[in-house]
Amino acid sequence: xxxxxxxxxxxxxxxxxxxxxxxxxxxxxxxxxxxxxxxxxxxxxxxxxxxxxxxxxxxxxxxxxxxxxxxxxxxxxxxxxxxxxxxxxxxxxxxxxxxxxxxxxxxxxxxxxxxxxxxxxxxxxxxxxxxxxxxxxxxxxxxxxxxxxxxxxxxxxxxxxxxxxxxxxxxxxxxxxxxxxxxx
Amino acid sequence: xxxxxxxxxxxxxxxxxxxxxxxxxxxxxxxxxxxxxxxxxxxxxxxxxxxxxxxxxxxxxxxxxxxxxxxxxxxxxxxxxxxxxxxxxxxxxxxxxxxxxxxxxxxxxxxxxxxxxxxxxxxxxxxxxxxxxxxxxxxxxxxxxxxxxxxxxxxxxxxxxxxxx
Numbered sequence: 221x222x223x224x225x226x227x228x229x230x231x232x233x234x235x236x237x238x239x240x241x242x243x244x245x246x247x248x249x250x251x252x253x254x255x256x257x258x259x260x261x262x263x264x265x266x267x268x269x270x271x272x273x274x275x276x277x278x279x280x281x282x283x284x285x286x287x288x289x290x291x292x293x294x295x296x297x298x299x300x301x302x303x304x305x306x307x308x309x310x311x312x313x314x315x316x317x318x319x320x321x322x323x324x325x326x327x328x329x330x331x332x333x334x335x336x337x338x339x340x341x342x343x344x345x346x347x348x349x350x351x352x353x354x355x356x357x358x359x360x361x362x363x364x365x366x367x368x369x370x371x372x373x374x375x376x377x378x379x380x381x382x383x384x385x386x387x388x389x390x391x392x393x394x395x396x397x398x399x400x401x402x403x404x
Numbered sequence: 405x406x407x408x409x410x411x412x413x414x415x416x417x418x419x420x421x422x423x424x425x426x427x428x429x430x431x432x433x434x435x436x437x438x439x440x441x442x443x444x445x446x447x448x449x450x451x452x453x454x455x456x457x458x459x460x461x462x463x464x465x466x467x468x469x470x471x472x473x474x475x476x477x478x479x480x481x482x483x484x485x486x487x488x489x490x491x492x493x494x495x496x497x498x499x500x501x502x503x504x505x506x507x508x509x510x511x512x513x514x515x516x517x518x519x520x521x522x523x524x525x526x527x528x529x530x531x532x533x534x535x536x537x538x539x540x541x542x543x544x545x546x547x548x549x550x551x552x553x554x555x556x557x558x559x560x561x562x563x564x565x566x567x568x569x
Binding site for chain 1: 426449452453456457460461462463465466467468469470471472480481482483484486504506508513515516517519520523524525528
């Protein structure tokens with residue numbers, strides 16, 4: 221009888237408590253300062269609405285579909301689907317499944333199948349109010365070969381952000397040429 | 405037989421057959437107190453921008469923005485959904501109300517821990533606003549179906565309540 225109650229207590233304790241999970245998940249990222257450094261760019265002499273248009277053009281050039289737009293507060297949200305399969309991962313999983321099957325242990329190989337990339341672009345006046353700044357963040361939602369959403373990650377490769385802002389700067393320049401005057 | 409029953413209880417404790425949201429059992433007053441804060445500023449647009457910046461800084465991706473209504477919905481790691489709404493409180497203050505839902509296994513749970521709202525949202529927001537997050541008055545705008553009535557009736561009562569700690 222005591223063993224049953226102990227098993228019950230351990231079993232319930234092993235279930236995660238939602239508030240505890242939310243508290244941990246909702247905490248600021250540990251690398252928040254580092255992320256901010258490459259997610260943000262300041263644009264002197266370029267109005268917020270010009271930045272927003274350039275941001276939308278850049279996202280569309282990169283194959284994203286705009287899913288939310290709130291120009292009053294400078295927000296653009298976009299997403300795109302891409303293949304996430306990597307040959308090495310698939311081969312490794314298949315080899316593992318075969319090896320375990322030989323040992324008599326069933327194993328269902330699992331690998332990344334597709335990814336959905338979400339972008340949030342926010343244009344806002346900087347703290348001093350003298351210029352506008354852009355902050356972009358990329359998230360990957362990865363679905364496995366069983367159709368389950370099994371991993372999410374914030375993209376933290378500075379090169380991706382640098383490439384985005386380089387393209388956005390080109391878009392701003394093209395816009396200014398099309399308008400035929402200074403980008404303001 | 406008893407051991408089999410105990411195992412069934414174990415399994416039932418960790419899983420659910422239906423993916424329906426599990427709402428908090430706490431009272432509306434208790435939930436409102438933990439989810440709402442008063443800020444001494446009437447500039448809702450600037451506040452909304454700061455809420456968006458704070459939410460992005462916390463690692464959320466924005467899902468929806470309704471600037472006219474003053475609401476933002478954002479998701480973190482595809483599991484934690486945060487909705488923030490701004491309500492005017494009198495002529496010189498704004499109430500910010502946030503509520504969160506967390507997905508765990510096959511169910512979604514309403515987050516009802518005051519520490520979550522204080523540490524993981526209002527502290528970063530107050531820091532970004534450089535304003536103090538005051539407790540929202542009990543009859544603050546943002547309580548169910550009370551936004552227009554609260555805005556009309558607030559005035560001096562809200563100013564006094566907002567200035568108190």
